[in-house]
Amino acid sequence: MARKLLLEHINVPGINTFDVYRSKGGYAAVEKALKTLTPDEVVEEVKKSGLRGRGGAGFPTGMKWSFLAKPEGVARYLVCNADESEPGTFKDRYLMTHIPHLLIEGMIVASFALGAKTSYIYVRGEMMPQIRILEKAIAEAKAKGFLGKNILGTGYDLELYVQPGGGAYICGEETALLESLEGKRGNPRIKPPFPAIAGLYGCPTVVNNVESIAAVVPIINEGGDEYAKLGIGRSTGTKLISAGGNLRKPGVYEIDLGLPVEEFLYSDEYCGGIANGKRLKAVVAGGSSVPILPANLFLKTINNEARLMSYESLADGGFVSGTMMGSGGFIAYDEDQCIVRNTWNFARFYHHESCGQCSPCREGTGWMEKVLHRLEYGHGKMSDMDLLVDVSKKIEGNTICPLGDAAAWPVASAIRHFRDEFEWHVTHPHEATTRNFGIAHYADPLPKLEEAAG
Amino acid sequence: MKVTIDGFPIEVEAGTSILNAARLIGGDIVPPAMCYYSKLEGSGGKCRTCLVQVTKGSEKDPRPMPKLVASCRTTVMDGMEVKNITSPEVIEARKGVVEMLLINHPLDCPVCDQAGECHLQDLGYEHGAAKTRYEFDRRTFEKIDIGDKIQLHMTRCILCYRCVFTADQITDHRIHGILNRGDHSEISTYIQKAVDNDFSGNVIDVCPVGALTDKTFRFKNRVWFTKPVEAHRECENPKCCGKVTLWYKGEDVIRVTARKDEYGEAEEFICNTCRFDKKKTSDWVIEGPRKVSHKSVISSNHYDTLKPLPVVKTNPVLMEANKEQFERETRL
Numbered sequence: 001m002a003r004k005l006l007l008e009h010i011n012v013p014g015i016n017t018f019d020v021y022r023s024k025g026g027y028a029a030v031e032k033a034l035k036t037l038t039p040d041e042v043v044e045e046v047k048k049s050g051l052r053g054r055g056g057a058g059f060p061t062g063m064k065w066s067f068l069a070k071p072e073g074v075a076r077y078l079v080c081n082a083d084e085s086e087p088g089t090f091k092d093r094y095l096m097t098h099i100p101h102l103l104i105e106g107m108i109v110a111s112f113a114l115g116a117k118t119s120y121i122y123v124r125g126e127m128m129p130q131i132r133i134l135e136k137a138i139a140e141a142k143a144k145g146f147l148g149k150n151i152l153g154t155g156y157d158l159e160l161y162v163q164p165g166g167g168a169y170i171c172g173e174e175t176a177l178l179e180s181l182e183g184k185r186g187n188p189r190i191k192p193p194f195p196a197i198a199g200l201y202g203c204p205t206v207v208n209n210v211e212s213i214a215a216v217v218p219i220i221n222e223g224g225d226e227y228a229k230l231g232i233g234r235s236t237g238t239k240l241i242s243a244g245g246n247l248r249k250p251g252v253y254e255i256d257l258g259l260p261v262e263e264f265l266y267s268d269e270y271c272g273g274i275a276n277g278k279r280l281k282a283v284v285a286g287g288s289s290v291p292i293l294p295a296n297l298f299l300k301t302i303n304n305e306a307r308l309m310s311y312e313s314l315a316d317g318g319f320v321s322g323t324m325m326g327s328g329g330f331i332a333y334d335e336d337q338c339i340v341r342n343t344w345n346f347a348r349f350y351h352h353e354s355c356g357q358c359s360p361c362r363e364g365t366g367w368m369e370k371v372l373h374r375l376e377y378g379h380g381k382m383s384d385m386d387l388l389v390d391v392s393k394k395i396e397g398n399t400i401c402p403l404g405d406a407a408a409w410p411v412a413s414a415i416r417h418f419r420d421e422f423e424w425h426v427t428h429p430h431e432a433t434t435r436n437f438g439i440a441h442y443a444d445p446l447p448k449l450e451e452a453a454g
Numbered sequence: 455m456k457v458t459i460d461g462f463p464i465e466v467e468a469g470t471s472i473l474n475a476a477r478l479i480g481g482d483i484v485p486p487a488m489c490y491y492s493k494l495e496g497s498g499g500k501c502r503t504c505l506v507q508v509t510k511g512s513e514k515d516p517r518p519m520p521k522l523v524a525s526c527r528t529t530v531m532d533g534m535e536v537k538n539i540t541s542p543e544v545i546e547a548r549k550g551v552v553e554m555l556l557i558n559h560p561l562d563c564p565v566c567d568q569a570g571e572c573h574l575q576d577l578g579y580e581h582g583a584a585k586t587r588y589e590f591d592r593r594t595f596e597k598i599d600i601g602d603k604i605q606l607h608m609t610r611c612i613l614c615y616r617c618v619f620t621a622d623q624i625t626d627h628r629i630h631g632i633l634n635r636g637d638h639s640e641i642s643t644y645i646q647k648a649v650d651n652d653f654s655g656n657v658i659d660v661c662p663v664g665a666l667t668d669k670t671f672r673f674k675n676r677v678w679f680t681k682p683v684e685a686h687r688e689c690e691n692p693k694c695c696g697k698v699t700l701w702y703k704g705e706d707v708i709r710v711t712a713r714k715d716e717y718g719e720a721e722e723f724i725c726n727t728c729r730f731d732k733k734k735t736s737d738w739v740i741e742g743p744r745k746v747s748h749k750s751v752i753s754s755n756h757y758d759t760l761k762p763l764p765v766v767k768t769n770p771v772l773m774e775a776n777k778e779q780f781e782r783e784t785r786l
Binding site for chain 1: 498499500501502503505521522524527547550551553554555557558587588590612613615631632634635636637638639
């Protein structure tokens with residue numbers, strides 16, 4: 001069984017309280033960082049660990065921290081992005097519900113490293129219980145002297161606030177989050193300037209995902225080099241995967257990056273295979289915005305190598321035959337699921353959540369949703385598939401923030417890999433409303449690559 | 455700083471945007487801008503029609519930029535090389551953006567007061583397709599009166615946010631903004647409170663489409679049947695410059711607007727008194743006819759169009775045919 005770093009004590013009763021958390025070795029990272037390390041050394045440890053942002057983009061966290069501008073006399077901020085709203089992702093909510101002090105501890109260490117005197121946790125508005133849990137945890141930590149003025153007698157001051165959002169998906173985009181935190185309409189800002197130069201209230205700001213901040217705790221406790229030994233290649237450490245869909249054992253799992261996907265899917269330690277003895281048809285590997293893959297391409301890369309749960313291996317093959325790690329929202333579809341309906345559902349979500357600021361995303365998401373709705377309900381045309389691909393191309397890359405890309409990728413990839421099913425919806429409109437296309441050839445072994453002609 | 459746009463080099467000051475550098479060069483290579491307005495701080499970056507390709511980042515870092523960038527919000531770097539109309543990707547992307555802007559637009563140009571001076575119309579003419587691929591009901595809204603002088607026709611709006619910035623920056627109290635999200639977002643004044651401010655009329659001038667129209671001019675005339683004349687008056691409002699364009703139909707002033715430059719931007723903002731209440735020639739000191747670009751439809755109606763085109767002048771056969779046709783038409 002692989003070692004757990006974040007969820008090690010998740011089953012200890014009362015781990016959500018300060019005393020139990022402390023007795024299990026909690027807040028050791030705060031003591032170590034504040035008493036024995038300088039802020040630069042903390043940043044250096046995180047850099048050595050190779051930790052990559054767990055929110056979706058996978059940008060190295062240490063590098064992000066070192067980009068932070070440090071002008072004299074200007075406040076710096078750390079903002080924790082807990083606006084987790086990607087369909088399929090629920091790992092941050094799990095972490096905050098069950099082990100809130102891990103996040104608080106990570107926030108203290110990270111704020112110390114960045115020299116922030118005030119830090120915010122921006123939590124999605126629907127997560128009211130988690131907001132209460134975090135506020136209680138902050139009050140506990142403050143009572144024990146881990147927050148507030150002169151923490152542990154080291155002279156470092158930190159105030160930590162929880163800010164509920166309004167529940168908009170777009171506020172998970174870092175600049176929209178900052179706008180929302182400032183009390184404005186949550187529209188993404190036009191970059192540059194990046195938040196590291198001018199973020200919250202125009203001051204240098206770092207925005208990190210909940211899991212990235214929590215991962216700082218084991219990195220400081222054990223040292224960056226130890227952390228980097230876990231995982232594979234440039235994907236170091238452990239990652240929380242929120243597995244959902246037609247699995248026997250859905251839930252949040254902490255895996256070492258580099259675990260073969262087959263093991264993750266079928267071993268009893270993790271998902272335990274597909275529910276009700278059905279076969280796997282397709283997988284969305286990292287939350288709704290990453291490209292969807294059919295079972296055969298998901299288990300094996302195009303070169304017939306086993307796919308691993310790591311940033312690189314999942315992206316192997318680029319957009320043609322690969323996908324992305326994303327935020328770790330793993331969704332499995334069994335043979336009875338309709339890909340067209342699923343794609344429509346995703347498109348509907350992005351249509352609803354587009355902020356409406358830039359035209360390709362505002363108009364294009366709605367257009368795609370309408371075309372997919374037509375296909376799903378049996379009024380589609382053969383030309384619709386090409387239209388959808390074209391519209392998604394017109395959106396992708398031409399928008400202010402990545403929401404446009406996130407809306408375009410699932411549609412483009414679904415048509416790329418499941419075109420037969422879309423066409424079947426056009427040719428058999430009546431059947432399509434009463435039964436599903438089934439698994440077809442989506443789980444067949446991949447054809448052998450052609451040998452280079454000798 | 456030296457920047458090259460479509461092969462044309464130009465020296466500009468640091469901090470200039472690519473769009474403004476292109477405007478200094480002028481001509482075809484200027485990217486169209488629907489939401490950027492040089493007089494409004496923070497505008498731009500939203501409509502995505504001004505996308506350009508940066509093939510060389512700068513002298514120091516020659517890597518190209520990975521995505522197309524909004525030229526109105528990207529500042530130039532020394533040695534930057536930009537492709538606008540010479541890049542097929544840019545043309546393709548712009549076509550896409552224009553299509554997106556038009557899918558929910560009512561295309562009611564025949565009854566729209568903005569027709570003839572509408573940026574979306576120009577853009578659609580230049581980059582749009584003749585047929586639409588959009589086969590669904592277009593989004594519609596009820597018309598809203600914002601005060602007694604301005605009408606908002608949200609159906610035509612492209613959400614450029616210019617009027618919101620105007621209300622923020624030119625007028626004292628902002629009382630309108632964007633409600634809702636995505637393609638159902640709309641410009642609104644909350645409980646339809648009247649916009650009551652000396653400078654509120656400027657939202658009509660900044661609107662690139664016919665979403666905000668002047669109710670004193672509504673359905674009075676097509677702009678290309680009117681004659682623009684420059685005029686000024688001593689305005690009592692200290693913040694108003696009093697320099698305007700009067701639009702004549704026969705002897706009547708039927709509309710007053712701010713003076714707009716070749717990119718459709720008001721040179722200086724004017725107050726509501728000048729715009730809505732002073733509609734007599736005696737109110738104004740006339741300076742002379744307003745120069746209108748010969749490309750504009752506004753100039754197509756009334757000056758010297760019976761003269762033969764230059765190409766005709768050099769060809770004897772065409773000259774003969776032209777004479778015949780001219781005689782026939784004048785006889786009728």
